[in-house]
Amino acid sequence: MANFNIDAVKERTFQAIVIGSGLSGSWAAKELTEHGVKTLVIERGRDVKHIKDYPTTSMLPYEFEHRGQLTQEIQKENPIVSRCYAFREDAAHFFVKDNEHPYVQEKPFDWIRGYQVGGKSLLWARQVQRWSDFDFEGPARDGFAVDWPIRYRDIAPWYSHVEKFAGVSGNKDGLASLPDGEFLPGFPLNVVEEYFQGKLKEHYGDERHMILARCAHITGNFDYYAQQGRAKCQSRNLCQRGCPFGGYFSANSSTIPWAEKTGNMTLRTDAVVHSIIYDEEKGIATGVRVIDAHTKEMEEYYADVIFVNAAALNTNLILLNSTSNRFPNGLGNDSGLLGKYVAFHNYRAGISAQYEGHLEYTTQGGRPTSGYFPRFRNLKKQETDFLRGYAAGFGANRGSYADQNGIGMELKENLLNPDKYGPWNIGSHMMGETIPKESNYVALDPNQKDPFGMPQLKINVDYDDNDEKMIKDYLEQMTEMFEKAGFTNIKTRDDKRAPGLDIHEMGGVRMGKDPKTSLLNGNHQLHAVPNVYVTDGASMTSTSTQNPSLTYMAFAARAAHHAMNLPII
Amino acid sequence: MKRRDALRSLALITGGLVLVPSCDFSKEDILSAYQNLQITPSLQQLLKEIAGTIIPGGDIKSAAEIEVQDFILVMVNDCIDAGGHKSFMQGLQGFEDFSKKSGGSAFSKLDQAGRKAVVKAALEVEVATDAKPEDPQKATKEFIAMAKRFTIQGFMMSEYIQTQVKPYSLIPGDYQGAVLISDLKHERING
Numbered sequence: 001m002a003n004f005n006i007d008a009v010k011e012r013t014f015q016a017i018v019i020g021s022g023l024s025g026s027w028a029a030k031e032l033t034e035h036g037v038k039t040l041v042i043e044r045g046r047d048v049k050h051i052k053d054y055p056t057t058s059m060l061p062y063e064f065e066h067r068g069q070l071t072q073e074i075q076k077e078n079p080i081v082s083r084c085y086a087f088r089e090d091a092a093h094f095f096v097k098d099n100e101h102p103y104v105q106e107k108p109f110d111w112i113r114g115y116q117v118g119g120k121s122l123l124w125a126r127q128v129q130r131w132s133d134f135d136f137e138g139p140a141r142d143g144f145a146v147d148w149p150i151r152y153r154d155i156a157p158w159y160s161h162v163e164k165f166a167g168v169s170g171n172k173d174g175l176a177s178l179p180d181g182e183f184l185p186g187f188p189l190n191v192v193e194e195y196f197q198g199k200l201k202e203h204y205g206d207e208r209h210m211i212l213a214r215c216a217h218i219t220g221n222f223d224y225y226a227q228q229g230r231a232k233c234q235s236r237n238l239c240q241r242g243c244p245f246g247g248y249f250s251a252n253s254s255t256i257p258w259a260e261k262t263g264n265m266t267l268r269t270d271a272v273v274h275s276i277i278y279d280e281e282k283g284i285a286t287g288v289r290v291i292d293a294h295t296k297e298m299e300e301y302y303a304d305v306i307f308v309n310a311a312a313l314n315t316n317l318i319l320l321n322s323t324s325n326r327f328p329n330g331l332g333n334d335s336g337l338l339g340k341y342v343a344f345h346n347y348r349a350g351i352s353a354q355y356e357g358h359l360e361y362t363t364q365g366g367r368p369t370s371g372y373f374p375r376f377r378n379l380k381k382q383e384t385d386f387l388r389g390y391a392a393g394f395g396a397n398r399g400s401y402a403d404q405n406g407i408g409m410e411l412k413e414n415l416l417n418p419d420k421y422g423p424w425n426i427g428s429h430m431m432g433e434t435i436p437k438e439s440n441y442v443a444l445d446p447n448q449k450d451p452f453g454m455p456q457l458k459i460n461v462d463y464d465d466n467d468e469k470m471i472k473d474y475l476e477q478m479t480e481m482f483e484k485a486g487f488t489n490i491k492t493r494d495d496k497r498a499p500g501l502d503i504h505e506m507g508g509v510r511m512g513k514d515p516k517t518s519l520l521n522g523n524h525q526l527h528a529v530p531n532v533y534v535t536d537g538a539s540m541t542s543t544s545t546q547n548p549s550l551t552y553m554a555f556a557a558r559a560a561h562h563a564m565n566l567p568i569i
Numbered sequence: 570m571k572r573r574d575a576l577r578s579l580a581l582i583t584g585g586l587v588l589v590p591s592c593d594f595s596k597e598d599i600l601s602a603y604q605n606l607q608i609t610p611s612l613q614q615l616l617k618e619i620a621g622t623i624i625p626g627g628d629i630k631s632a633a634e635i636e637v638q639d640f641i642l643v644m645v646n647d648c649i650d651a652g653g654h655k656s657f658m659q660g661l662q663g664f665e666d667f668s669k670k671s672g673g674s675a676f677s678k679l680d681q682a683g684r685k686a687v688v689k690a691a692l693e694v695e696v697a698t699d700a701k702p703e704d705p706q707k708a709t710k711e712f713i714a715m716a717k718r719f720t721i722q723g724f725m726m727s728e729y730i731q732t733q734v735k736p737y738s739l740i741p742g743d744y745q746g747a748v749l750i751s752d753l754k755h756e757r758i759n760g
Contacts, residue, residue, distance in 0.1 A: 060737055062728045071647040190746030234740045360749055367744035404721060407623045407692070408685050412760035415725055416629065416734070421750065 009302065014040040014266065016563070017288050017303040019273050019318065022119020024536040024552040025309030026251035026259070027162065031560035032307075033264035040301055041256075041265055042290060044272040044310075045115030048094075048122065050229070050252045054242030056090045064089045083501055084112045086123055091240035094122050104445045106460035108498035111313060111505075117269060118252035119311060120503070121549075123240050126216045126248045126368065128168050128550035129391070130159050130179045134379055135544035138433075142378075142387050145341060145436045146512040148541045149522030152179070158554035166249035166553065167225055169233075169369070170214030178211070178374040178546070184220040186212045187235075187367045191358050192396035192424045196371075199485040208481070210394050213372035216249035216550075228254050235366030248368065268301070270294060272452045275322040276306060276331050276532060284531045285331070291452045305531045305563050308509075309556065312537030316342075316442050316508040317457045319534075332526035335516055338509060340441040342461050343543045345504040346390070346432030349471045349494050351478045353487035355396065355424040362398050362421060370395040373428070375545045377473065386469035388433040391545035392478070398424045426487050430474045433545045434499075435466055436507050461499045504548055506540035524559040535559045603646040605654050612661055613638055616716065618677055619664070622684040623720045627760045629734055632724045640723035641716060652702070653715070659703065660712020667691060667709050688713065734758065 018029045021043040032039045047053070061067060068089045075082045078098045087095050096113040103111055114120040133152045140147040156179070163182040171186040189197070189212055200208050217233040218225050225231065230246030230253055239248050246253035259265040271290040277300065279286045287302035308315045316339050322331035330338045370393055377389030402418035404411065440462065444455040475492040482490050499505070512518020515527035520539050526532045535556040537548060597609035620641065621633025645657050668676040672687040679687065691713040700707045724730060731737040735758070 058739065060728075060731060060739070061726050062731050066644060066648055067722060067726050069644075069648050072650055073647070187744055188746045190744075193746070235742070235744060236739055237741075238739065360751065361747050362750050362753075363744065363746050364742065364748050365744040366741040407688055407717070408625055409627065409760050411721075412624050412627070412629070413758075415624070415721060416758040416760060417755065419755065 012287075012300060013302040014038050015303060016040070016305045016307065017042060017301055018307040018309060019288065020119065020309035020311060020314075020536065021117045021256060021267070022114070022251055022309065022311060022536075023121040023124070023549055024556040025307065026118070026121070026255035027553045027556035028307040028309060028533075028535060028560045029259040029265055030255040031557050032564065033259040033262040035564055035566065036262075036264060037564060038264050039259070039266070040303065041259070041267050042271050042273055042288065042301070043115075043117050043119075043267065043269045044293060045117065045119075045269065047267070047269045048116045048118050048242070048252055050246065050250075050257060051242070051244050053252075054244065055093065057238070057241045057244050059090065059241075080110050081112060083110055083497070084503070086240045087112075088240075090238070091123060094240070094242075101450055102448075103450075103456050104448060104458040106458055107462045109459040109461050110498050110500035111459065112500065112503045113311065113314075117256060117267070118250050121249070121251040122242055124250075124503075124549060125547065126239065127372075127547040128163070128166075128214050128216050129372065129374070129546040130181055131155070131544050131546055131551055132177055132179050134177050134375070135542070135546070138388060138544065139542050142382065144387065145542050146510070146514070146517050149511050149513045149518075154522070155551070155554050155558065158558040159550065161557055162550065162553040165228075166216050166254065167218040167221075167230070168214055168550075169217045169219040171212050173209070173211045175209060175211070175374055177376075177379055181214070183214065184218060187215075187217075187219070187369055188212075189371060190363050190396055191361045192355055192398075192426070193371050193394070195358060196394070196396065196426075196485050200481065203481075203484045208373070208376045210371050210373050213369045213393070215369040217368050218247055228258060230254065233368060235368060237366045237368055239368065271299070272454065273310065273318050274298065274452075274454065275318065276308070277302075278322065278324040278326060278331060278529065280324065280326050283529075285529050291454070293452070296452065305533070307556070307559070307563075308532060308534045308538075309536045312505045312508065312540075313342075313442055313457060313459070315534055315536055315538035317444070317454070319509060319538075320442075320444050321455060327528070332519055332528045332532065334528050335519065337438070337517065338519055339443050340438045340508065341436035341510055341541075342440045342442055342459075342505065342507045343434045343436040343540070344461065344499045344506065345502040345543060345545070346434055346463065346467050346470065347429065347502040348463075348467075348497055349430040349432075349474050349492070351428050351475060351482065351490065351492050353426040353482050353490040354422075355426055355485070355487050357486065358424065359421070362400065375433075377470075377477070384469070384473060386466045386473065387435055388466075388470070389545065390430050390432040390470060390474050392428050392430050392474065394426075394428045396424050396426050398422070423488075426482065428478055430471065431502075431545050431547070432467060432470045432474065433543050435464070436510070436542060437464070442508055459500075461505075463499065504537070504543070506537040506543050506548060509534045509538040510541045511539050512541060523562045524555060525562075531563075533559045533563060600642075603642050605646045605651075606642065606658060608642060613642070615664060615676060616641060616661060618684065619688060619713075619716055620720045620723075622681070622688050623717050624724050625681065629758070629760055630729060632720050635724070635727050635729045637720050637723040637727070640727075641719040644719045644722075645715060649715070653711075655702070656708045656711040657715055659705070659708035660710075661716075663705050663709060664691070664712070667705075692717065 139145040170183040233247030270293040274289040277287040320330040373392040448456040617638040624632035
């Protein structure tokens with residue numbers, strides 16, 4: 001390693017380093033820089049500037065050579081990422097290809113990644129549901145994992161803080177299981193979704209609800225968002241391309257440019273973090289070693305505080321690879337639990353149906369969200385033979401289509417004048433909580449290296465009996481609710497997808513009260529190295545059912561303020 | 570897009586070749602743009618005529634007039650697996666024979682009604698459930714199904730349709746969840 005002279009060290013010294021420029025890292029960077037902290041943000045991928053680097057954002061359908069479809073060649077070369085619904089011709093450039101960063105699947109695991117400034121915040125489904133104490137108290141009540149060191153009251157003000165800035169559209173539903181937040185006007189449910197809401201009320205009273213899913217889209221308070229250069233969501237539903245309006249929250253449109261504007265952020269792209277430097281004398285971390293993605297040269301950067309926000313599994317990888325005499329098995333890993341208790345969301349099951357009512361209606365326009373079932377199973381007490389429960393998406397759709405039978409002028413006229421209407425199509429998909437277990441882990445492969453010379457991550461994560469029972473219950477309960485609503489042609493499915501494709505992998509560096517059974521304390525600091533904070537998915541003690549991104553953002557903002565010794569805003 | 574332009578130029582260059590009276594496909598160049606297929610200019614022309622039969626001309630241009638065959642070939646070449654390439658090629662190469670048997674003449678010699686009857690017959694071919702992959706009937710049916718599917722896609726998702734006939738907007742407007750179908754007024758587009 002190079003010996004730096006004092007000036008070079010000075011140039012490479014910051015007050016804070018944030019590893020990762022995605023959803024959670026960009027929030028840490030925004031909070032730190034806004035309060036005057038000189039911050040280096042390290043990103044392993046290339047820079048993606050808002051609008052300028054969204055090459056497909058305004059392309060019309062006919063401008064895509066394959067009209068959105070990916071070629072056989074690309075799919076064959078990339079079996080893993082090809083299974084992701086958004087890996088298509090318009091957004092493939094924002095996904096990591098299979099051979100760019102190989103890993104070892106001890107059990108099948110689809111690791112979907114976005115290596116660029118903004119990370120997966122460009123690609124996410126933008127669903128932002130708050131957790132409640134039904135979630136934070138889950139492990140303690142049901143006797144799994146360890147107790148969360150925090151409760152809803154600790155995180156609630158931070159949810160509000162990030163919701164206001166990111167922009168969240170939704171309705172105040174008054175549900176204890178899914179607390180209300182700082183909402184901009186909600187998108188409408190359609191006539192059949194409202195009909196279904198009524199049927200649930202009729203049959204289940206106040207026990208089950210289907211509401212509008214809250215999403216990170218701007219639908220009001222426009223002057224406020226104009227300060228970020230963002231405008232009203234235009235319902236294009238092309239979010240994965242990057243939004244020229246900044247209509248949805250991404251690091252690229254919001255937090256990163258905001259941090260940049262303070263003058264306190266330095267962005268180092270194309271730098272793969274190798275490890276965190278630990279100073280045995282001082283007993284703290286003093287910096288970060290990175291590998292230049294192009295030259296493969298090793299460089300060092302120094303800071304007083306380090307935020308690790310590399311996305312859940314890469315955060316594990318970095319900490320596992322940060323070894324020293326004091327921490328031979330990874331930074332802060334006194335408990336031996338680093339990399340263990342990895343969990344995810346069970347997305348295997350879904351259901352479809354048709355509805356022959358309200359046939360005089362259709363819908364028009366676009367909507368970047370859909371309906372949502374907050375968890376009702378085992379919510380207030382244990383009531384089934386499996387632990388925890390599931391949330392679910394819900395949607396009813398209807399539009400005109402063309403009769404494509406025949407050929408010649410008849411076909412042509414039909415295609416140009418699509419005026420057929422079928423029944424309403426109804427769909428739901430499951431989002432199940434999984435139970436973190438020691439046997440679901442990630443570790444460093446002792447032999448295989450990636451193209452940067454880093455050990456490959458070995459992933460050993462699988463479903464268990466609890467997940468199987470939950471799938472069965474979801475399908476039974478949904479079928480029952482669909483039948484009670486008069487839906488027909490009900491079809492259930494279990495697509496047996498591998499874990500990972502939910503893109504909600506979590507844990508490995510879990511929070512807890514006791515250093516013997518957890519890695520992080522209630523402020524997201526490594527118990528053993530308090531100037532290292534982890535606030536992305538790796539920090540999750542349990543998974544709950546809600547899409548986790550909002551919670552990561554709130555965690556990052558809260559931890560950044562803790563690092564700056566600032567009181568709760 | 571680049572490839573499509575290249576193909577157009579190639580078509581211009583090889584245009585002379587097509588006019589040379591010859592029935593021997595083997596003496597023709599293979600279009601190098603479709604590396605997974607063996608497409609000669611004659612086969613490309615035949616595919617164009619088939620596309621123009623599936624969606625013929627009128628007030629609005631035909632699929633052939635907007636060169637949908639190029640799109641079909643790009644899609645089959647790039648987005649279909651090896652088994653699909655085989656049946657597509659076999660069906661396309663055998664289509665003149667099928668036309669002679671079913672319509673009594675080479676496809677290009679038939680009038681519009683005759684061509685329509687042949688394509689319709691190909692779509693309706695009955696294939697035995699235990700047919701082998703190389704069965705010509707099966708290949709004809711698979712070929713024509715692919716040709717029809719990509720003709721429809723290529724036509725409806727063409728620049729011509731999406732800019733001049735039914736202008737496409739990237740901004741669909743605010744969501745309305747209860748629109749009475751009886752209130753919708755569509756201007757009829759005549760083909």
